[in-house]
Structures are given as C-alpha cells and as structure tokens.
Amino acid sequence: MNTTIMLFLVQDGITNGAIYALLGLALVLVFAVTRVILIPQGEFVTYGALTYASLAAGQMPGTAKLALALGIGAFAFDLFVARKALHGRLILRSAITNIALPAIVLALTVYFTAQKPPVVVSIALSLVIVAMIGLYLYRVAFQPLAHTSVLVLLIASVGVHLALQGLGLLFFGAEGQRGPAVLSGAFTAGSLRFTGQSLTVYGITIAFIVGLWLFFGLTLYGKALRATAVNRLGARLVGIRTTLSGQIAFLLASVIGALSGIMIVPITTLYYDSGFLIGLKGFVAAIIGGLVSYPLTAVAALVVGLVEAFSSFYASNYKEVIVFMLLIPVLLLRSLAAPAVEEDKD
Amino acid sequence: MQSRLPILVFALVMAAIPFVPGMPPFWIVLLDNVGLAALVAMGLVLLTGVGGLTSFGQAAFVGFGAYTTAVLSTAYGLSPWLTLPLSLVVSGSLAVLLGLITVRLSGHYLPLGTLAWGLGLFYLFSKLEFLGRNDGISAIPPLSIGTFKMLSPGSIYYAIWVAVIVSALLTMNLLDSRTGRAIRALRRGHVAAEAFGVHTPRAKLLVFIHAAVLAGLSGWLYAHLQRAVNPTPFGAQAGIEYLFIAVVGGAGYVWGGVLGAAIVVVLKEVLQSYLPLILPGSGQVETIVFGIMLVALLQLAPGGLWPWLMSFLPERTSGRKPDTSLKLEQRTRSAGQSSILLQVDKARKQFGGVVAVNNVSFDVQTREIVALIGPNGAGKSTTFNLITGVLSASSGSVSVLGRKVDKAPPQEIVKLGISRTFQHVKLVPDMTVLENVAIGAHLRGHSGPIASMLRLDRADEAKLLAEAARQIERVGLTEQMHQFAGSLSLGQQRIVEIARALCVDPMLLLLDEPAAGLRHMEKQQLAKLLRDLRDGGMSVLLVEHDMGFVMNLADRIVVLDFGTKIAEGTPATIKTNPEVIKAYLGVAA
Numbered sequence: 053m054n055t056t057i058m059l060f061l062v063q064d065g066i067t068n069g070a071i072y073a074l075l076g077l078a079l080v081l082v083f084a085v086t087r088v089i090l091i092p093q094g095e096f097v098t099y100g101a102l103t104y105a106s107l108a109a110g111q112m113p114g115t116a117k118l119a120l121a122l123g124i125g126a127f128a129f130d131l132f133v134a135r136k137a138l139h140g141r142l143i144l145r146s147a148i149t150n151i152a153l154p155a156i157v158l159a160l161t162v163y164f165t166a167q168k169p170p171v172v173v174s175i176a177l178s179l180v181i182v183a184m185i186g187l188y189l190y191r192v193a194f195q196p197l198a199h200t201s202v203l204v205l206l207i208a209s210v211g212v213h214l215a216l217q218g219l220g221l222l223f224f225g226a227e228g229q230r231g232p233a234v235l236s237g238a239f240t241a242g243s244l245r246f247t248g249q250s251l252t253v254y255g256i257t258i259a260f261i262v263g264l265w266l267f268f269g270l271t272l273y274g275k276a277l278r279a280t281a282v283n284r285l286g287a288r289l290v291g292i293r294t295t296l297s298g299q300i301a302f303l304l305a306s307v308i309g310a311l312s313g314i315m316i317v318p319i320t321t322l323y324y325d326s327g328f329l330i331g332l333k334g335f336v337a338a339i340i341g342g343l344v345s346y347p348l349t350a351v352a353a354l355v356v357g358l359v360e361a362f363s364s365f366y367a368s369n370y371k372e373v374i375v376f377m378l379l380i381p382v383l384l385l386r387s388l389a390a391p392a393v394e395e396d397k398d
Numbered sequence: 399m400q401s402r403l404p405i406l407v408f409a410l411v412m413a414a415i416p417f418v419p420g421m422p423p424f425w426i427v428l429l430d431n432v433g434l435a436a437l438v439a440m441g442l443v444l445l446t447g448v449g450g451l452t453s454f455g456q457a458a459f460v461g462f463g464a465y466t467t468a469v470l471s472t473a474y475g476l477s478p479w480l481t482l483p484l485s486l487v488v489s490g491s492l493a494v495l496l497g498l499i500t501v502r503l504s505g506h507y508l509p510l511g512t513l514a515w516g517l518g519l520f521y522l523f524s525k526l527e528f529l530g531r532n533d534g535i536s537a538i539p540p541l542s543i544g545t546f547k548m549l550s551p552g553s554i555y556y557a558i559w560v561a562v563i564v565s566a567l568l569t570m571n572l573l574d575s576r577t578g579r580a581i582r583a584l585r586r587g588h589v590a591a592e593a594f595g596v597h598t599p600r601a602k603l604l605v606f607i608h609a610a611v612l613a614g615l616s617g618w619l620y621a622h623l624q625r626a627v628n629p630t631p632f633g634a635q636a637g638i639e640y641l642f643i644a645v646v647g648g649a650g651y652v653w654g655g656v657l658g659a660a661i662v663v664v665l666k667e668v669l670q671s672y673l674p675l676i677l678p679g680s681g682q683v684e685t686i687v688f689g690i691m692l693v694a695l696l697q698l699a700p701g702g703l704w705p706w707l708m709s710f711l712p713e714r715t716s717g718r719k720p721d722t723s724l725k726l727e728q729r730t731r732s733a734g735q736s737s738i739l740l741q742v743d744k745a746r747k748q749f750g751g752v753v754a755v756n757n758v759s760f761d762v763q764t765r766e767i768v769a770l771i772g773p774n775g776a777g778k779s780t781t782f783n784l785i786t787g788v789l790s791a792s793s794g795s796v797s798v799l800g801r802k803v804d805k806a807p808p809q810e811i812v813k814l815g816i817s818r819t820f821q822h823v824k825l826v827p828d829m830t831v832l833e834n835v836a837i838g839a840h841l842r843g844h845s846g847p848i849a850s851m852l853r854l855d856r857a858d859e860a861k862l863l864a865e866a867a868r869q870i871e872r873v874g875l876t877e878q879m880h881q882f883a884g885s886l887s888l889g890q891q892r893i894v895e896i897a898r899a900l901c902v903d904p905m906l907l908l909l910d911e912p913a914a915g916l917r918h919m920e921k922q923q924l925a926k927l928l929r930d931l932r933d934g935g936m937s938v939l940l941v942e943h944d945m946g947f948v949m950n951l952a953d954r955i956v957v958l959d960f961g962t963k964i965a966e967g968t969p970a971t972i973k974t975n976p977e978v979i980k981a982y983l984g985v986a987a
Contacts, residue, residue, distance in 0.1 A: 215689030376518035
C-alpha cells in the first residue's frame with residue numbers, strides 16, 4: 053500500500069465516520085431522553101435521502117403522504133387522550149400541528165415536484181417531511197408506551213422499523229437512487245481530491261456536534277431534556293413536560309437522520325433498506341460511547357469509519373464482520389472497568 | 399408446583415392434530431415452524447423475561463446448531479443422532495465464550511452487544527468457505543429411526559414437538575428450584591442475591607447457556623426439517639424476531655414463548671397469503687401491517703399475551719405448606735481463633751473526597767445485641783456494606799472470629815455465618831414469600847441445575863422449603879407464605895427479609911432499620927423475636943432510628959455522627975451522653 057491509497061482510505065473513512073457520528077449522536081440523544089433504542093434511525097436516513105433524490109428527479113415522494121397520515125393518527129391520539137376534557141383551543145392546536153402543517157407541506161411538495169425544484173428547496177422539503185414523520189411517530193407509537201420497560205420500547209422500535217422499511221419499498225421501489233450533489237465542485241490538495249460534497253459532510257457534522265453541545269449546555273430546553281434523561285419523575289415534578297422532551301428528541305433525531313441521508317445519497321446509491329445497516333454502524337459508535345457521551349461517540353464513529361474503510365481494502369469480504377466484532381474488545385474493556393453498581397430496573 | 403394436567407392435555411392435543419381427518423399438510427408445516435420458534439423463544443423467556451438479560455443474538459446460536467449438523471452430516475457422513483449432542487455442545491460452548499464477554503455487561507450494553515456479535519456471526523456464516531458461503535449447505539440427510547426416514551413435515555412434527563414439550567418441562571423444573579430462585583432474583587439486581595451466596599455472574603452465564611442450547615436444538619431440528627441451511631434465517635432480523643416472539647407471548651412465562659411463537663408465525667403466514675388479495679400491489683405490505691400490529695399489540699398489552707389470557711382464569715389457590723418436619727442440617731461453624739465475633743478496626747471508607755466512615759472501631763461479642771445509631775448520613779449503612787463485603791474498606795480491617803475478611807466478596811461473608819437485611823427492601827416482588835425466604839437458604843442446598851431440571855433435587859428442595867417455612871412461622875408470617883412478596887406492606891416485607899436472613903442459620907444477624915414501617919405491636923413482637931434469637935446464641939447488630947425500640951432492646955449502643963464514632967456504651971450511659979444529645983438535637987443539653 054502506498055501513501056496515496058492510505059490517504060484515500062483515511063478520507064473515505066472520515067467521511068463515513070462523520071455520518072456514523074451524526075447517527076450515533078441522534079441515537080444517544082433519543083435513548084437518553086426516551087429510553088427508546090431507535091432502530092428506525094436508519095429509516096430516517098433512507099427516507100431523507102430518497103425523498104431528496106425523488107424530488108430532484110421530479111418524482112412525487114410517498115413520504116409526504118405518510119407524514120399527513122401519521123399526523124392524522126397523532127391528532128386522533130391527542131383527541132382520544134384528552135377525551136374527558138376536550139376544549140376548542142386544544143383541538144385547534146392539535147389540528148394545526150398535526151393536520152394543517154403536513155397538509156401544507158404535501159401541497160408544496162406536489163407543487164414543486166411538477167417543476168423540478170432547485171436543490172435547496174428539495175433539501176428543505178425532505179427535511180421538513182422527515183422531521184414531521186419523526187415527530188408524529190413518537191406521538192403515535194412511543195408516547196403511549198413511555199412508561200414501559202426498555203425491552204418493550206425496543207420491540208416497539210423494531211415494529212416501527214419493519215413498518216417503515218416496508219413503506220419505504222412501497223414509496224421508492226426496489227431500485228437504488230442517487231441524488232445530485234449538495235455542493236458541486238472540487239479541489240485537489242497534493243494527491244487528494246476534496247469534493248464539495250465531502251466538505252459539506254465534515255462541515256455539517258462539526259456544526260451539529262457543536263450545536264448539540266451548545267443546545268444541551270446553554271438552552272433551557274436542552275437542560276430540560278437532560279433532566280428528563282436523568283429522572284423522568286423528577287423532571288415532571290419540577291414542571292418539565294416529558295412528552296415535549298420526547299418530541300424534541302425525536303424531532304432532532306429525524307432531522308439528523310434525514311440530513312445524513314441527503315449528504316450521502318450523492319456519494320453512494322441508497323436502497324429502501326440500506327438505512328438499517330448504516331444506522332447499526334451508528335449504533336456501534338454509540339455503544340462505544342456508552343450511550344451517554346457525545347464526544348466519545350463522535351470519536352468512536354470516526355474509528356468505525358476508518359476500520360470499515362481499511363477492512364474493505366484488505367479483507368472486503370469480512371468488512372461487516374470486522375466492524376461489528378470491533379465491539380467485542382470495547383465491551384470487554386467496559387465490563388472489566390464497570391463498577392458494581394446496583395441497578396433498579398422495571 | 400402447578401399441576402401437570404394442562405401440559406398433559408396439551409401434549410395429547412398436539413399428538414392428535416396430525417390424525418385429524420382433512421388436516422391440510424400446510425398447517426403441519428406451520429406447526430413445525432411454530433415449534434422451532436418456540437424452542438428459541440423459551441430460551442429467551444428464561445434469559446430475558448426471567449433473568450433480565452436481553453439478547454438479540456439467539457439466531458446465531460440457531461445457526462451454530464444448524465451448521466454443526468449440516469457440516470458433520472454432509473461432509474463427514476455422521477448420523478444426525480450423533481450430531482445432536484455435538485450441535486448442542488457447539489452452541490453451548492460458544493455461549494460460554496460469548497457469555498463470558500457479554501453477560502457481565504449491564505443494562506442496555508447487553509442487548510446492543512448481542513446485536514453486534516449476532517450481526518458479526520451472520521456475516522461470518524455467509525463468508526466462510528466450509529459453510530458454503532451465501533449458498534449454504536444442501537442435501538442434509540433426514541432424521542431416521544431404523545429404516546423410517548422423517549422426510550415429510552408430518553413425520554418430523556413429532557420430533558419437534560417432543561423437543562418443545564420436554565424442553566418446556568425441563569425449563570419449568572429449573573425455574574422451580576434452588577438454582578431457579580437464584581435466576582429469578584437476577585432481574586432485581588445482584589446485591590441481594592449475592593448477600594445470600596448466589597454467584598450472580600455464574601447464574602447469568604447458566605441461563606445464557608441454557609438459552610443457547612435450546613436455540614442450538616432448534617437449529618439442529620431446522621437443518622433436518624429443511625435439509626438445507628443458508629445464512630438468511632440466522633441474521634439480525636431473525637434474532638430480533640425471536641425476541642419479539644418472546645415479548646408478544648409474555649416474556650416472563652415459559653408457555654408465553656410457545657404462545658408468542660404460534661401468534662407470530664401464524665400471523666405472518668396469514669398476512670403473507672391473504673393480504674395481497676385485499677391490498678394488491680408491490681410486496682412487503684405484510685411487513686408494514688405486521689410492524690403496525692406489533693406496536694398496537696404492545697400498546698394494548700405491554701406485558702405480553704400469556705399473562706393477559708391467564709388473568710381471565712379463576713385464580714388458583716396456590717401452594718401447599720411445606721412439610722416442616724424435615725430438618726436441614728445446621729451449618730458447620732468454623733472454629734474461630736478469637737472469642738470476639740465481629741471486630742471492626744479503624745474501618746474507613748472514602749467516596750472521592752467524602753469520608754463516609756472515618757476510622758470506626760467497635761466489636762460484637764457472642765450472644766449480644768448491639769445497636770448502631772446516629773443521625774441520617776452518619777455512615778451506618780456504609781458500615782454495614784463494609785462488614786458484608788458489598789463495599790471494600792479504603793483502610794482498616796474487619797475480622798470475624800479473629801480472621802480478617804476485608805477483601806472477601808459478599809458470598810464469602812455469608813458463608814461465615816453473617817447475614818443481613820437491607821434498608822431499602824430487596825425482595826423479588828413476583829415471587830412468593832416462601833420462595834423469597836428460601837433464597838436465604840441457598841448455600842445450605844446442594845442441587846445443581848441439571849439435577850433440578852431432572853427433578854433429582856426434590857429431597858434437597860423439600861428440606862430448603864421446610865427451613866424457609868419454619869423461619870416464616872418464626873417471624874409470624876405463616877398466613878402470607880404463598881402471597882407474592884410485592885403484595886405485602888412495607889413493614890411485612892422487612893420481616894420477610896429477616897426470615898430470609900435467618901435461613902442462612904447465621905451467627906450474626908445484621909438488620910438495617912428493621913422496625914421502620916412497623917406498628918407498635920409489631921415492634922414489640924420483633925423485639926421479643928430478637929431477644930429470643932440472642933438467648934438462643936445468636937448476635938444481632940442493628941441500625942435503627944426508633945430510640946424507644948433501641949433503648950429497650952440493645953445490650954450496647956455505638957453512636958456514629960458524620961462517619962465518626964462519638965460514643966459507645968450501654969443504653970443508660972448513651973441516653974445521658976452530652977455528645978450524643980448534641981448530635982441529635984444540635985445543642986449541648
């Protein structure tokens with residue numbers, strides 16, 4: 053191997069690692085706040101990517117309709133929960149956020165699809181659509197289960213993953229798609245070629261990590277989310293609406309997922325079921341980060357990306373085996389170092 | 399123990415099904431698949447529902463079982479019956495290997511860790527040359543008895559369901575035993591179980607192996623049913639699916655695993671064959687509906703379907719009183735080098751910058767009740783944890799009968815005859831009082847898991863339960879013996895903890911706030927019980943806030959404040975000690 057190849061692999065690894073870092077961050081965020089291990093994170097990636105690619109190709113993405121359908125479901129759940137104390141303002145507010153909003157977005161999507169929207173519009177629409185899906189999904193699938201065990205939430209998460217993956221096939225078909233580059237152009241430094249796309253990936257990842265750090269450190273909502281993560285009951289007692297925390301977490305996770313998807317779909321062809329494996333690699337990073345630490349997760353994600361790049365060069369057959377087995381020594385270290393703390397489960 | 403009648407009826411019904419005239423052969427295939435999934439789910443019930451260890455990796459163990467027999471029976475021509483034990487051994491020993499790494503992980507690391515190696519192994523199956531890569535291995539010989547070859551789904555049906563029912567019986571036997579109680583205590587944290595001598599990592603590894611062996615058995619049957627294997631059914635999706643079979647059925651119940659398997663397998667089949675008729679169009683509609691139904695089911699019955707169904711049955715009056723005439727041998731007491739039962743010498747415990755216990759020294763003689771008192775945060779419970787090995791002292795020493803035990807784990811301390819209760823009650827709420835108390839006698843029984851499964855442990859078990867019943871009677875909770883511990887009042891739960899500690903046959907009883915939550919009469923009964931125990935030769939060290947209770951009961955009192963011993967003496971001298979009054983009231987009287 054010469055230096056050029058090595059540098060290429062490093063570059064490839066860092067680009068992928070940046071994406072895994074974003075996904076890992078989202079997983080950590082959702083788990084910390086809602087105790088949901090978000091298997092459908094991968095679907096947010098494919099939905100974002102394929103919605104963007106479809107829009108760019110002038111095709112109507114089915115996800116916009118799904119957002120409206122889920123919104124109607126969320127509205128129904130809101131009404132059902134509040135059935136004892138229904139009043140006009142509540143119904144109106146729920147109708148606006150859950151029905152009017154996705155309906156407007158759907159109308160916009162139909163309008164823009166007809167005339168091949170510019171890249172910026174496609175990105176904005178894809179992000180909004182997937183963000184709404186994430187938000188309503190929490191309302192419909194997870195909020196009613198918020199009091200149950202991590203295991204039940206996990207299984208529900210699997211159910212959501214299956215449903216979303218099936219819908220993905222329905223919306224986007226079995227063929228893979230690619231989208232136009234977010235930032236075209238490239239420059240060369242030495243023997244390395246930096247494309248605008250890979251620079252976008254680095255930039256957005258760093259922006260998100262800093263943004264999340266500021267959000268959790270400085271804003272009241274961020275602190276409320278952290279409080280919910282530590283103790284749900286305690287957070288409720290001091291007046292934090294834990295359902296709101298859950299909604300914010302899911303909103304952030306779906307935006308992060310969709311953004312990751314939009315960033316990689318110009319680089320690699322994505323299929324309706326590609327998200328699962330990408331999400332799982334984000335998981336590997338999140339686990340190495342202990343599901344609590346953001347910086348550690350980001351570093352771990354870069355390691356995962358690099359290991360993946362190098363093993364695809366040396367032993368491409370065993371690429372996935374190596375990536376997932378990477379966890380074993382980490383887990384081993386963690387379990388040796390883990391203090392014997394008493395856990396109160398259930 | 400529940401009656402075996404329903405199981406017998408179930409077995410007869412399952413045996414009769416193939417003889418029902420006009421039974422479509424397709425249904426038999428479905429039932430074969432239900433049985434295969436049920437075996438894996440049953441292991442998960444034990445692992446996840448009972449033991450609290452969530453595993454996504456079970457499909458990999460099914461793969462180990464299937465590939466072992468596939469390779470050995472095709473490439474080496476071994477008889478399938480010979481490969482059966484080998485399949486089980488391979489699954490079991492790989493479980494030991496993976497288990498040693500993963501079962502020590504806590505909380506959510508475990509499920510994610512299993513997911514990771516589950517995936518890794520799946521890719522390994524599909525890449526290894528001698529396992530046939532993605533194509534797998536075909537032309538696996540069928541099971542045969544003599545010249546009868548089990549070629550049809552209807553003939554291997556019996557092999558599968560015999561395996562299911564036998565495994566269910568063995569698993570239920572295991573749960574209803576000394577080892578089973580230790581396993582059932584795992585989910586509630588390890589401190590309480592370890593205080594009574596349960597080696598929790600070993601117990602976790604045991605259920606891990608048990609689940610893996612059941613999965614391996616399922617894989618072995620699968621290979622000879624399909625007579626071909628490929629990596630697809632052993633991937634992450636399958637691993638996830640097994641887990642939700644267990645959760646849908648009811649993760650805490652052996653038959654919940656069977657029910658869950660039936661529901662999921664049949665539901666998937668129905669959706670696959672009928673949904674395209676209703677909703678024509680591109681494929682995978684069944685996955686969507688399946689996913690949605692799963693979430694809906696969990697929202698309606700988060701505990702699974704089996705307990706939900708069982709709640710419709712009339713409640714059975716459970717449990718016979720054990721035959722208390724059976725005697726458990728007394729623990730052999732180690733002869734000490736010292737007449738002082740417990741000697742705490744300059745024990746110190748620091749948590750970072752906080753000194754929780756600051757060079758505290760005191761002792762407990764035989765036949766003595768010593769009380770450890772002090773305001774909240776004085777370091778009393780930490781002192782208890784130092785003595786019982788839950789924490790190890792930063793410096794100083796603890797000796798029992800002159801032997802230093804500073805670094806000994808809780809399991810060794812209890813062997814010396816020191817048993818304890820907890821300030822925050824640590825019982826298993828969904829086990830009966832009798833079973834909870836019997837955990838206390840864990841070290842006085844000898845039967846292992848294999849003996850328990852085969853019911854060779856009954857004589858041993860009867861003695862343990864008799865001892866537990868005797869101690870329950872002694873503390874006056876005979877009427878509550880067969881109730882779930884979680885249904886008792888907090889005060890009664892504390893008394894249950896005392897009965898559990900007495901089951902150790904201790905020399906020294908450590909009680910952490912035993913009288914909290916008790917009514918006046920109950921406190922008097924407790925005081926009388928403790929005096930009787932002392933007069934019978936036992937020593938008691940107790941932490942308590944009720945001064946009236948302590949002053950009337952204790953022979954000697956040790957007072958702690960901010961981790962430091964400020965006084966020691968008889969109740970009369972403590973009452974008038976100015977330091978003590980200052981610590982409690984804030985001013986010198």
